[in-house]
Amino acid sequence: MRFNDAVLGGFFLALSIAVLLNIQGFPNIPGQKIGPAAFPGMIAIVLACCSVALIWRGWRERREQHLVAIGAWLSSPRHVRNFLVTAGALVFYILAADKLGFLVCGTVILLAMFLTLKVKASHAIPLALVAPVVIHLIFYKLLRVPLPWGVLPVLW
Numbered sequence: 675m676r677f678n679d680a681v682l683g684g685f686f687l688a689l690s691i692a693v694l695l696n697i698q699g700f701p702n703i704p705g706q707k708i709g710p711a712a713f714p715g716m717i718a719i720v721l722a723c724c725s726v727a728l729i730w731r732g733w734r735e736r737r738e739q740h741l742v743a744i745g746a747w748l749s750s751p752r753h754v755r756n757f758l759v760t761a762g763a764l765v766f767y768i769l770a771a772d773k774l775g776f777l778v779c780g781t782v783i784l785l786a787m788f789l790t791l792k793v794k795a796s797h798a799i800p801l802a803l804v805a806p807v808v809i810h811l812i813f814y815k816l817l818r819v820p821l822p823w824g825v826l827p828v829l830w
Contacts, residue, residue: 676743680732687725693718759790775824780806 697711697718732739747753763783771779781802788798813819 675745678732678736678739678741679728680736681741683725683728683732686721687729690718690722690725756790759787763787771822773824775826776810776821777806777826778824780809
């Protein structure tokens with residue numbers, strides 16, 4: 675699916691305006707000329723300028739490019755299924771990660787995705803069991819980012 679540049683530009687322009695309005699409430703730091711709103715404000719201004727350029731380009735090309743162009747992959751059941759499984763996996767993780775934990779959710783998600791993508795079960799099951807543990811170790815030990823334990827007790 676492809677959106678006309680004017681549509682995307684309008685979305686990003688609205689986002690930059692929302693950021694600019696939101697940073698107005700950021701407090702000033704006494705004794706400093708640059709406060710916490712400076713960097714997000716600069717990014718929002720640059721984003722707004724790029725958005726205007728996208729809107730202009732999309733407006734000029736409106737005859738050749740429709741507002742929304744549906745991709746060929748939407749007519750393929752296999753691609754639609756893979757997309758829905760991926761989106762479902764993200765929703766499942768968002769809803770269940772705190773209760774079930776990263777290790778359980780990661781295993782379920784990987785196994786579902788591997789089997790959907792026709793990976794042999796002899797490869798999918800061990801990978802789905804080992805990969806979340808390795809990822810958890812990297813985040814927990816090396817990066818010091820705590821991932822939810824959920825139903826499992828803290829192991830280390």
